[in-house]
Amino acid sequence: MPYKLWYWPSIQGRGEFVRLALEGAEIAYEDCARSVGEEGLLADLNDRTGRTPFAPPYLELDGLVIAQVANILMYLGERHGLAPSNMADRLWLNQLQLTIADLVAEVHNVHHPVAMMDYYDDQKPEAARAAKQFREARMPKYLGHFENAAQANTGDWLIDHKWSYADTSLFQVIEGLRYMFPKRMKTLEPDYPNLIRIHDQVAELPGIKAYLKSDRRLAFNTDGIFRAYAELDAA
Amino acid sequence: MPYKLWYWPSIQGRGEFVRLALEGAEIAYEDCARSVGEEGLLADLNDRTGRTPFAPPYLELDGLVIAQVANILMYLGERHGLAPSNMADRLWLNQLQLTIADLVAEVHNVHHPVAMMDYYDDQKPEAARAAKQFREARMPKYLGHFENAAQANTGDWLIDHKWSYADTSLFQVIEGLRYMFPKRMKTLEPDYPNLIRIHDQVAELPGIKAYLKSDRRLAFNTDGIFRAYAELDAA
Structure with missing residues (x-):
């Protein structure tokens, strides 16, 4: 099952740091709010209980939910070899x-x-x-x-x-x-x-080059x- | 050899999050700038080459220099059992x-x-x-x-x-x-x-109680x- 990434669907924002690592490593993920919209993102965030994110972005896999960009990247780095091991x-x-x-x-x-x-x-x-x-x-x-x-x-x-x-x-x-x-x-x-x-x-x-040409890469905006x-x- | 902590010597600031973890766990450390002053801290920071801190606080042990509060705490957590292991x-x-x-x-x-x-x-x-x-x-x-x-x-x-x-x-x-x-x-x-x-x-x-009564704990100030x-x- 691919990762589920939850972030605002109309901006690069902080989520882009996660998208770039995933795309660079060609790791499968679903950018959930691109299909369910901002309201769907807020509903998902507000319905969560227990160990909840303070704010998007957050990444979900098999019930594990990880928030904070540096924390998500550390996890991806360790799990997918996007970071050194020592x-x-x-x-x-x-x-x-x-x-x-x-x-x-x-x-x-x-x-x-x-x-x-x-x-x-x-x-x-x-x-x-x-x-x-x-x-x-x-x-x-x-x-x-x-x-x-x-x-x-x-x-x-x-x-x-x-x-x-x-x-x-x-x-x-x-x-x-x-x-x-x-x-x-x-x-x-x-x-x-x-x-x-x-x-x-x-x-x-290669992964970034393909991403930047795709419609998955949102344009910068105000x-x-x-x-x-x-x-x-x-x- | 105890850890060397480098942080501004006259404020709690971000360094206090590191001090509290060290004191709570009763880990030996030297709060270096308390003896060499702000000028000594700046001299130490400016003389560094290679993998340098962006800003204080930073923690030094056996040539390893770690900066950013959350990063320092993660290291201390893993090494001294101040964090869970899973x-x-x-x-x-x-x-x-x-x-x-x-x-x-x-x-x-x-x-x-x-x-x-x-x-x-x-x-x-x-x-x-x-x-x-x-x-x-x-x-x-x-x-x-x-x-x-x-x-x-x-x-x-x-x-x-x-x-x-x-x-x-x-x-x-x-x-x-x-x-x-x-x-x-x-x-x-x-x-x-x-x-x-x-x-x-x-x-x-116990470690925090002793710390708060000691002159190592600076008062809040403006x-x-x-x-x-x-x-x-x-x-």
């Missing part, structure tokens, strides 16, 4: 994924700084201020960190000579930042050759985590 | 800890909504707005989730009949929220009897994650 490497990989999760939370905070449950239109001046510091201070700090991580490995990927879920996650970070901050990324990208190389290698993995608002970007 | 339980525990990490990030965002690297005084109106939504919508959502998690177990703790690192982390969440939002917590706490019970049980663990600003609290 302890030091596993911890390093999880550490990188958790730092990516921190970046993703900060990206969301850029367009929703003061009220995560209100609209962007209700917090535009605050978002402009948050975006400035994110572009100028946080983006170089995060991207520089991941560039150093890539350089710390002698192989082609973040760890060793085989792609792992943190490589597909970094691909998504670059894609998302290019969509949200095209001017800023044009300025910054030359400083991060190893990151861009990993991004390009991920795009060429309902997701990465949002293109021209007024928040600058070189 | 896969479903380990994933559930990590999931709870990651949800606590999300809560902690939102708490920080309350007093630093638009510019994490500026002062609170430079963003007080924005913080007031962020605090309102946090108190009214997010606090009940998170605390209700953890209450359900506690109820989902038939034993005395979050998992089974033995405390784990998520129990000590929940203790810290309750402590921090009481310090930052005393009025709001007075309103909400009666709804979460199991959370408060776990909080009280953690406080009675430089940390949980900050008591009266204007951000309301019943």
Whole structure:
């Protein structure tokens, strides 16, 4: 039986990090809310009892329900060989994924700084201020960190000579930042050759290549985590 | 050789989740920056090469350096029996800890909504707005989730009949929220009897009891994650 993935059906969002790992490894899964819709997702989430997810995405197999992106990826990594098996490497990989999760939370905070449950239109001046510091201070700090991580490995990927879920996650970070901050990324990208190389290698993995051309890959839009608002970007 | 913990020496902050697990299990560690200061911590962090932490806290033992709170706790949990050993339980525990990490990030965002690297005084109106939504919508959502998690177990703790690192982390969440939002917590706490019970049980663990009375436990203050600003609290 294939995995059941539960996530919002109209955005890439946090679910995309899970979709990319599954697609890259060509693991069968059903993206459930693509057929039952957002209402079906909410009904599924609200009907759960016991060990419940706090929020989507969550992954289900044979009664086991796993939530939190880094937790789902750790599980997939161990079970399907998308992660190295020795302890030091596993911890390093999880550490990188958790730092990516921190970046993703900060990206969301850029367009929703003061009220995560209100609209962007209700917090535009605050978002402009948050975006400035994110572009100028946080983006170089995060991207520089991941560039150093890539350089710390002698192989082609973040760890060793085989792609792992943190490589597909970094691909998504670059894609998302290019969509949200095209001017800023044009300025910054030359400083991060190893990151861009990993991004390009991920795009060429057979499973990812097929996925990106399929209708399973949703387009970026202004309902997701990465949002293109021209007024928040600058070189 | 004891563990070396590296974290800001004048705040509880994110490091406190690691300190509490170590203290609860009575594991020997050196809180390095308490002797070498903030400058010593920054020097240590900046001198590192290879697999570097993005930020404190990080834990060091025999050349292995582990960063990200949930990652450190997972390691300590596996190595020192502060976590169950079967896969479903380990994933559930990590999931709870990651949800606590999300809560902690939102708490920080309350007093630093638009510019994490500026002062609170430079963003007080924005913080007031962020605090309102946090108190009214997010606090009940998170605390209700953890209450359900506690109820989902038939034993005395979050998992089974033995405390784990998520129990000590929940203790810290309750402590921090009481310090930052005393009025709001007075309103909400009666709804979460199991959370408060776990909080009280953690406080009675011999290692924690000794720690809380020692000068190793720093007081809460307005430089940390949980900050008591009266204007951000309301019943």
